Amino acid sequence: MYGGGYIPGSASPQEAPKEDPEKLAEFEEKINRGEKIEPHDWMPYEYRRQLIRMIEQHAHSEIIGALPEGTWITRAPGFKRKLALMAKVQDEVGHAQLLYSAAETLGKSREQMINDLLSGKSKYSNVFNYPAKTWADAAIIAWLVDAGAIINQTTNSKGSYGPYCRALERICWEESFHLRYGYDTVVALATGTKKQRQMVQDALNRWWRPIMHFFGPPDKISVHTEKLVRWKVKLATNDEMRQQFLNMYVPKIRELGLEIPDPILHKDPETGKWIYSDPDWDEFFRVINGNGPCNKERLAVRKKAEMMGQWVRRALRNPRQQYVTPLA
Amino acid sequence: MSDFIQSLDPRIVRLQVREDQPFEPKEAGDQWETYEVFHQAKTGARLIHVGSLHAPSPDLALVFAKEQYGRRSTTTDMWVVRTADIFTLHRQDIDMFETAQEKLHREPQGYMEVRKYIEEFKKRQQQEGTSDGSEAGSH
Numbered sequence: 147m148y149g150g151g152y153i154p155g156s157a158s159p160q161e162a163p164k165e166d167p168e169k170l171a172e173f174e175e176k177i178n179r180g181e182k183i184e185p186h187d188w189m190p191y192e193y194r195r196q197l198i199r200m201i202e203q204h205a206h207s208e209i210i211g212a213l214p215e216g217t218w219i220t221r222a223p224g225f226k227r228k229l230a231l232m233a234k235v236q237d238e239v240g241h242a243q244l245l246y247s248a249a250e251t252l253g254k255s256r257e258q259m260i261n262d263l264l265s266g267k268s269k270y271s272n273v274f275n276y277p278a279k280t281w282a283d284a285a286i287i288a289w290l291v292d293a294g295a296i297i298n299q300t301t302n303s304k305g306s307y308g309p310y311c312r313a314l315e316r317i318c319w320e321e322s323f324h325l326r327y328g329y330d331t332v333v334a335l336a337t338g339t340k341k342q343r344q345m346v347q348d349a350l351n352r353w354w355r356p357i358m359h360f361f362g363p364p365d366k367i368s369v370h371t372e373k374l375v376r377w378k379v380k381l382a383t384n385d386e387m388r389q390q391f392l393n394m395y396v397p398k399i400r401e402l403g404l405e406i407p408d409p410i411l412h413k414d415p416e417t418g419k420w421i422y423s424d425p426d427w428d429e430f431f432r433v434i435n436g437n438g439p440c441n442k443e444r445l446a447v448r449k450k451a452e453m454m455g456q457w458v459r460r461a462l463r464n465p466r467q468q469y470v471t472p473l474a
Numbered sequence: 475m476s477d478f479i480q481s482l483d484p485r486i487v488r489l490q491v492r493e494d495q496p497f498e499p500k501e502a503g504d505q506w507e508t509y510e511v512f513h514q515a516k517t518g519a520r521l522i523h524v525g526s527l528h529a530p531s532p533d534l535a536l537v538f539a540k541e542q543y544g545r546r547s548t549t550t551d552m553w554v555v556r557t558a559d560i561f562t563l564h565r566q567d568i569d570m571f572e573t574a575q576e577k578l579h580r581e582p583q584g585y586m587e588v589r590k591y592i593e594e595f596k597k598r599q600q601q602e603g604t605s606d607g608s609e610a611g612s613h
Contacts, residue, residue, distance in 0.1 A: 186565040217483035233545075240542055247508075247526045256528065257500035264497050277482050313525070320546065442493045443479050447486055449497040459504055462530040467507040470558045472526030 165190045177378055182308035185251040185474065196379050197307050198252045199268075205245035206263045207271035210444050211291075212238045214274055218284040230327050234288065237324065241317045247472045248309040255469070264449050272430060273356045275438030282335055282342075282349035288328030290353065290395060294360045296321050297390050306378035309474055329398075336402040343403075350399070351407045358425035361388040367427070392420040509535040510560060511543050514551035521553055532556070 169188050176183070183189055212235045219235065222228040246256050262268035273291055278284050296318060303314035335346040362368055362384035374380040382390075392411075399406055411422045433441070478490045505528045512521040524543045529535035535554040544552065578584035 184565065188565075213483070216485070217481075220484060236541075237545070240545065243527060243542055244525060250508075255502065256505045257502060260505075261499045265499070279482060316525070443481055443486070443491075446479060446491045446493050446495040447481075447489070449495040450489060450491045452500070453495075453497060456498070456504075459506070459530075462534070463503060463506060464530055467503060467530070468556075468558045469503065469507050472508045473510050473557055473560060473562070474523070474526070 162191050162195075174376065177306045177376075182311060183306050184308045185471070190377075192373070193377050193379065194252050196374060197310065198249055198254050200379065201245055201249040201252075201310055201313075202254065202259050202262070203269055203271075205242045205249060205259065206268060207274065208238045208242035208245060209263070209448065210270045210274045213444055213447060214276070214278040214440070215284055215287055217278045218281055221281065222284075223281060227331065231284070231288075234324050234327060237320050241313075241320070244313040244316060245310075248307075248313045250471050251309045251474065253471065260452065264445060264452065266436065266445065269434060271360070272434045272438070273360050274444065275433050275441045276352070276356050277440050279352065280345055280349060282332075282345040283352065285328060285331035285335060285346065286349045286353045288324055289332045290328070290357050290399075291360065292321060292324045292328055293395055294357060294387075294391055296325060297387050297394075298361070301382045301387065304378070304381055309472075312474070333402065336404060347404055350404055354407050355425050355429070357391075358388070358422065359427075359430045361385075361391065363427055363430070389420055392422070396420070506530040508557040509539070509554045510557050511535075511539045512553040512555075513539075513543050513549060515548055517550050519550075521551060526557065527554075529554075 170190060173183070173188060173190065173193075183193075215231065215238070216235050219228065219231050222231050246259060249259060250256055259268065263270065278287060299314050299318050299321070303311050303318060305311055332346060335342040365383045365385045368384055371380075392413075396406065396411070408423045411420065413420050432438070436442075477492050479486065479493060481487050481491075507528065507530075508526050509529055509532070510526055511524050513524045514521045527535065527538050527542050529538050532554060536552065539552050539554050540549075543549075
């Protein structure tokens, strides 16, 4: 679900080799023609590096994203919602599996990716460093964070790397349920009692800023290489995706009589673009660098889960097992 | 007790997790080996490759395949095969298909002129019949 959103990359690579100009031209022509790149095709070092980083962090976001939502499984109001939330959280973990496989086709093992997540070397979507305080928070995540993720993932599914596109197509197909379920859950609260309406308004107040952060820093401060656009690794800018989200969801939120906690939010009638308050990008960077309300809990829980499962994975291991990267 | 993380999630409180939870990095092979999954959505349909997964044995690969690729819509059959057992073309050999000559001789479009020949033949027959008159009014 959680379709990556924006996660900052490391600084430019030191060891990127000089590429063979003939192969590079052939590679770029292929992408220009709209063809997909498959795992064993020739590709530039920087293309591979950026894709591994992006797909891996997307996978981590799915795994970690299951934690704030899972918080409410035991206390979901009613049997039907409990079933739905379990199905949704299971989907998210399944999406991580699909994405790890896609990243593995580029040559990084799943063991290495999980190690990098747990050591803090590799990031995940910042939005999951915030707590889901009430049932209404779980509802807002399922509706609006998934909505953001779907915008991001639908955009990326038009990219150039075959395995990532195929994984994203399947993910988007499954997430159409998440979005409807999330909307249904928010609407139930927003059309309910005064107390329920207050609950969902409070949750929206807590989540609006992380949701605005979700697509990443504004284009004017985000390093955004022309090359990644040409290689169809990046297909839309952070601001373009944020505008798309606002266009689609501000009217839906307002229709429910909920108030978006941004007094200046409005659409400029001349440019057709949304104007919004600065969502405090310093906070964004502070949280993504480990100082958010839940960063420590998220990683500690994953570490404990991995350690508790270690003996089972060892006991099941076949001594003659032979690892090869997934095919596609 | 105060060493344990006080989470909003009762499951995590019960788990008793510390912030400095130790972790041994995973060694190679921890995630077993990979399998490719083939899925049939209705009887009579072909099985289609839907993706990969990690498993320690074929039996468990099928169990995981059910969870991973059979959660939605319908499934009438599923296969798994170890990725290591699949032979593929080298990517650099894929152009062998591009170098093939035109293949009209093995396609139905290569045989679309019969009607023309028949019409020409009929016309010729008619012309021959009227010019020497031998068949006219023969019965």
